[in-house]
Amino acid sequence: MQLIITDAWLARTRAVHLSGTKLVLAAVAASMVMMLLAAAMYHWVFLKGARERWPVVGTLVRFVVQDEFEQRDRFMRENLDAMARRLGDMQAKMLQLEALGERVSGLAGVNPNDIKVNPARGGMLVEGRSLTMEELQATLNDLEQMTGERTDLLTVMESRLFDQRVKKMMLPTQHPLSTGGAGSNFGWRIDPFTGRSALHTGLDFQADTGTPILAAAGGVVVASEHHFAYGNMVEIDHGNDLITRYAHASKLLVKKGDLVKRGQQVAQVGNTGRSTGPHLHFEVLVQGVPQDPQKFLAAARSQPLQAAMAAPAGPRPR
Missing domain, CATH: 2.70.70.10 (Glucose Permease (Domain IIA))
Known part of the structure; x- marks a missing residue:
């Protein structure tokens, strides 16, 4: 392609030759410049409209922000519900472990009231409503305390049972001859x-x-x-x-x-x-x-x- 540029004042003429490659590069450059200008204009108009609360722009901003918050809140609620169900299962297992520990404590000769595990304040987590982060944190604290106390009780019972086993092994109940x-x-x-x-x-x-x-x-x-x-x-x-x-x-x-x-x-x-x-x-x-x-x-x-x-x-x- 050849472009001829004529200057009327200077009475001069200039010819510019454009090959196919140059045309493609020029088109790409022009497109990029237009996209940047459009993005800058959109950004400027969007921010200005949001700050000055233009009716159309303000409604669009509230819609976008509300949708984002709803998605985030839905994601957090689903995760909180999943955590609540898992904590409920853990709490149920801890209560079963407590009942088992009380039965074993009788064999070990340990009074479970000496090391009593307090029940969780929040009760069972399988409820008809969603729990808040504060309630989940409180339940986690209760489970941590229950775990520590149960560990202490099991340690005492292990020691008692070990002592009983040692004493039993020291009593002469083994027959001294295998035959005879x-x-x-x-x-x-x-x-x-x-x-x-x-x-x-x-x-x-x-x-x-x-x-x-x-x-x-x-x-x-x-x-x-x-x-x-x-x-x-x-x-x-x-x-x-x-x-x-x-x-x-x-x-x-x-x-x-x-x-x-x-x-x-x-x-x-x-x-x-x-x-x-x-x-x-x-x-x-x-x-x-x-x-x-x-x-x-x-x-x-x-x-x-x-x-x-x-x-x-x-x-x-x-």
């Missing part, structure tokens, strides 16, 4: 060596030589030695003045000071000391006084064990 028949019981009998009536201070189990002898409960070995009457003997202290004795062994597998677990092998059945044949002589002593081991071995509840430990004192073995 019962022999002489605890009580008065005719002594096989003297032929006179004498107190048999333990419980005999007939078994072959070498049969493993197991600890009836966990504890500390206080004696592992040869005794003129008991032969090769092991004594285990279980705490609370409770001791078990395993006599007539052929071989001792622990030494004084060893820490043993319930069911651990401590010796092997033998025929040493005052014995008429291979067997295990098993004793339970409370405060040094022999008790009937059968009461401990047959006990499944703490009440019979307490009765066994509170049994009348008998004569000490000789």
